[in-house]
Amino acid sequence: MVWVNDIIQGILIGGLYALFACGLSLMFGVMKVVNLAHGDLAIVGGYVAVGVITVTHIPVLWSFVIVVPLMAVLGYVLQRTVIQAALDRSILTTLLVTFGLSVVIENGLLEFFSANSHSLGVNNAIITSSFSIGSQITIAYLLLLIFVVAVVVLLGLQYFLYRSRYGRLIRAVADDQEAAQLSGIDYRHVFGIAAAIAFGTVALGGIAYGMYSQFAPTTGTDTILLFAFAAVVIGGLGSLWGTLLGGVILGVSQAIGAQISGSDEFLAGYIVFLAVLVLRPQGLIARRAQS
Amino acid sequence: MSEAQESGSEPILEVRDLTVHHGQLRALDHISLRVFPGEVYAIIGANGAGKSTLLRTIAGLNQPTEGTIRYDGKDVTRIRPERRATSGIAMVPEGRRLFGSLTVEENLQVGATYARTGPWTIERVYELFSWMKDRRAQRTEQLSGGEQQAVAIGRALVANPRVLLLDELSLGLAPVVVQRIYGMLPQILASGLTVLLVEQDVSQALRVASHLQCLLEGRTTLEGKPSDVTPEEVEAAYFGLRTAPAGEGSEEP
Numbered sequence: 224m225v226w227v228n229d230i231i232q233g234i235l236i237g238g239l240y241a242l243f244a245c246g247l248s249l250m251f252g253v254m255k256v257v258n259l260a261h262g263d264l265a266i267v268g269g270y271v272a273v274g275v276i277t278v279t280h281i282p283v284l285w286s287f288v289i290v291v292p293l294m295a296v297l298g299y300v301l302q303r304t305v306i307q308a309a310l311d312r313s314i315l316t317t318l319l320v321t322f323g324l325s326v327v328i329e330n331g332l333l334e335f336f337s338a339n340s341h342s343l344g345v346n347n348a349i350i351t352s353s354f355s356i357g358s359q360i361t362i363a364y365l366l367l368l369i370f371v372v373a374v375v376v377l378l379g380l381q382y383f384l385y386r387s388r389y390g391r392l393i394r395a396v397a398d399d400q401e402a403a404q405l406s407g408i409d410y411r412h413v414f415g416i417a418a419a420i421a422f423g424t425v426a427l428g429g430i431a432y433g434m435y436s437q438f439a440p441t442t443g444t445d446t447i448l449l450f451a452f453a454a455v456v457i458g459g460l461g462s463l464w465g466t467l468l469g470g471v472i473l474g475v476s477q478a479i480g481a482q483i484s485g486s487d488e489f490l491a492g493y494i495v496f497l498a499v500l501v502l503r504p505q506g507l508i509a510r511r512a513q514s
Numbered sequence: 515m516s517e518a519q520e521s522g523s524e525p526i527l528e529v530r531d532l533t534v535h536h537g538q539l540r541a542l543d544h545i546s547l548r549v550f551p552g553e554v555y556a557i558i559g560a561n562g563a564g565k566s567t568l569l570r571t572i573a574g575l576n577q578p579t580e581g582t583i584r585y586d587g588k589d590v591t592r593i594r595p596e597r598r599a600t601s602g603i604a605m606v607p608e609g610r611r612l613f614g615s616l617t618v619e620e621n622l623q624v625g626a627t628y629a630r631t632g633p634w635t636i637e638r639v640y641e642l643f644s645w646m647k648d649r650r651a652q653r654t655e656q657l658s659g660g661e662q663q664a665v666a667i668g669r670a671l672v673a674n675p676r677v678l679l680l681d682e683l684s685l686g687l688a689p690v691v692v693q694r695i696y697g698m699l700p701q702i703l704a705s706g707l708t709v710l711l712v713e714q715d716v717s718q719a720l721r722v723a724s725h726l727q728c729l730l731e732g733r734t735t736l737e738g739k740p741s742d743v744t745p746e747e748v749e750a751a752y753f754g755l756r757t758a759p760a761g762e763g764s765e766e767p
Contacts, residue, residue, distance in 0.1 A: 388623075388627065391616070391620055391623060391624060391627075392624065392627065394613065394615060394616060394620075395613040395616060395620075395621075395624045397615075398613040398614055398615055398616065399611050399612075399613055399614075401575055401595075401607070401611065402607060402611040402612070402613065403596075403613075403624070404574075404575070404594075404595040404596045404599065405573060405575075405595065405599055405604065405605045405607060405611075405670075406599060406624050406625045406627065406628070406669065406673065407596050407597075407599035407600040407627065407628035407629075407673065408596055408624070408627065408628065409594070409596045410596075
């Protein structure tokens, strides 16, 4: 029964990892940018939530209504300026630039919020309580909520990408930028929209993480970015539902690792990550070979 | 309309002294051309003559080092490719360049997203290529080369361009398929389009063109109406043989 509980916890935490990973995967799939600042942006989302809650006294669970649009706008602006400028030079430059962004964000947060940890909604009953099934299985409402949110976000993204006009343009630009230009599409604007979505989803992940655990300025790179990468690689680059599958597998292996020995939690996750990289480098849900 | 173009109406597309470099290599060397409304203007030449570079530069995908491109009386040399597309210059690029993960219909929908108003709709493209409607839900990756070429033409048409640039329609296609695709040209022209095409297949180009220009290593070696040039002249201009008479400025004013 202990194992069943572990696996359930692992699956649920996979939802959080999917929220971290889907934006990373989208930005790589559409504009071939590996955003090394992705984890820091989640944390920025968390800090913005702290600020927004302090100023407006909005309930924690509703803070995303303000934070997500703010981060989406930031995503569009950063993409159209700094990241696009890097892309115009070379794909490699985007690695340097997003790494630089990561350093700048981390130090900015240290300067502004200090190295102390923050968390969101410690006094909120929904966030801190849980329910039990039988004697061994305990499920936190928060984890269940995060998992549901992740599934809703992925469903929404899928609907947007495959049913809407802009989603179609995003897929077209991902396939062939020049051909898209010949159809009158400004791919830079489309890139901006994709970045806005990526920043919005990762901000949601950051808020969720702030409720689930606590974050400090360095949490973005030493935890979130790594988990996001692992989830994307396990699930398959460019695959939307792959990020959820990857997140779930990462979560379950961490839970099982922790059960074996407390210090093996993250090790187990990375062993699975490496095993997938060696045995099935295209990920479990492989996209078409072309991109 | 065809009478008007003879008596000195304004060219819809005018390229003057266009020079384009690929790094150190000079791909185009002071190329000029004037395309009048309703024409089928064919650029021929061997591999590496600069034909595709010329079309790509007109569409805005390559930047010239010298020279100007005027479309509809306005200088568009520094305008971004997507703005040229929405103002009425559409291109069917070499190698089709379809959106491979999208379906046939989605490819056409993307082409129609920023379309000008005009006679072409997705329905009309389905009428032109009768097989297409039944297979509109298929990914274009699964189509044959000829079918992909048809979708690429359809994607350009639904934008309702005034000038259609066709880059090597025959490339990699069986002769029968090429015949069939070029056979569609009269129906496309009937909607009032002007066509500037690039073709390696000289006989095909001669069959459809109202005006001919031959490039060799980035320079013009022959220019004129297909009826005014002899096969020997074309051959000489195409391969760069000595006997080629300079076609420069021999056009009527």
